[in-house]
Amino acid sequence: MTPDRLDDLLQRALESGTIPDDAAPAERPELERLLAARADIAAVRAGIDAEAANALPAARARFQRYLAAQRPAPVEVRAVASRPGRFERLFGGRRLSLAGSLAAVLLVAAVALFVSRPFQGAQQVQALGVDDYVQLTGTVAAADASGITIETAEFGRVAVAASGATFLDAAGAVMDRPPRPGEAVSVAGFVRDARQGRLAIDGQTVALAAALPGGDGRPLERLAAPAQGTVTLVAIDRDGKEGRAVILLPDGRRALVDVDVDSLGQLLAATGSPLGSKVTIDQPGGRLLEMRLDMRPGSHDGDGDGDGHHRDGPPLVRLTGTLQDVTPTGFTLQTADGPVQVVRRPRLKFLPGESGLSMADIRAGASFEGYTATVAGGFDPRTGAFIAELVVLGPKP
């Protein structure tokens, strides 16, 4: 009986499940003991396999979210015809004299081609990323206890997890039922899965809303020039550095716009939800487009919300005041009409607005005590509390 021989006999016994016939009588008891120890491990393994199977669904969802975060959902866009650029004006305006050299002409043409190339034809751009705060509209296609599916003009079907969401009726009051198929809604929440065709949102507030026009069905277009239109989607990334909006243009086209986050914050503060608001997109000198409420004459007749601007969006109630007694679960908003108890949900979105705080400060747990704020949400008639959807901070008084 040598170690090498025992190693070989054991290996053959493990492969076949039985002790080899050529094992000597003196070797058999030892092989039996080794196989018994291996059986003990098999008993443990059965339990671990069961644990692994149970853990798989949640782990898969986590990994899918991770993958989605690495590759934000693209959306196909085309550029809206923009004003001629500097090179195009230079070239088209015939400012080059005919005496200019052929080399100069070719150089300008090459640069003009390079500059205009990104704006030709369809292209894929990032529309939403995981953990973006988003407000969008759609029509309920299906609803059950765990969530709803909405049909949107921008992304097609979007799954909305609604187990923790607040449902608001057309008057902006909390209702105890989810919206029904066929009803138009606005959804506010956080993007959980941003993959194309599998877009999913953790809904915070789902509000019955007037249906917004869906546009002419063409792909989204990239807007890179001043324009006017109606907001149908807004999104802010987790770090509060990038803002995006989808604008329905007067001619029925829909455009994706990268907007300055500060202007988007101001719009949110002014409206609670800018969905349905008429806006002007402008570029007063900066790189990013700024979005502001359209205050054109006649734009507030008939269906305004009392703020002097035209909107036909979700019925979020908007309160302004000073934050007091701020706790992780709520705060008091001291308004001109008296204090209002506000319920603060775990993922309530705070925007720094004009507070002087940064998004990093907010994420690090900065105190909001004493800051002015605009709070959007809805009243719960059963408790009298205000369920906050969004808070845009302002300066301390």
Place this chain on the structure above:
Amino acid sequence: MRDPGEGPHEPTQPRDLADADLAARAARRDAAAWEALFDAHYRRIYAYLRFRLASPDEAEDLAAQVFETAYARADAFDYRGVPIEAWLLGIARNLARDVIKKRIRRGPTDDLEAADLAGALADDDPAPAIQLRSDLAGALQCLTEDQREVIRLRFLLDKSVAETAQLMDRSEDAVKNLQRRALAALHRALGGEAYHAGGGA
């Protein structure tokens, strides 16, 4: 020094073309390829980690980190015949080692390896199978790290002797010897009769 299984190796045998194609797509960070890899390997990665760590929650979290780390390093993965699971196991081994080292640095712990198989489960569950697990947990503490590794690879993940040899950077004979000594030590620690045969690696 690179751990066995985590770096590129020259192919030792012809590999399945589908595996090579999957590896190539994974290296390009093809999302569908990564989802397929996850579904194919998650349970075994979890099992490997669960055999080393105290809580199922921690094993679950670390198993997820294995795939996230692998994805982040995808462009550095050199297939060349290295089974993808070997690469993932190499990452799992290093992550588990880091976790255990950190815990040791924090203070006294009995979290090393099998002691923790009993921890969260055995105390609360009187079922005989769990009690057996508790006994086994204690017994595994008597093994060397190499012996525990061969137990994990051979009997938990069903790796062949050749695969285990490659993963442990040992010869096949050394693996056969280690597995015999590991089972013998386990039997002894479980209260079995003294094991008489000696020798080996």
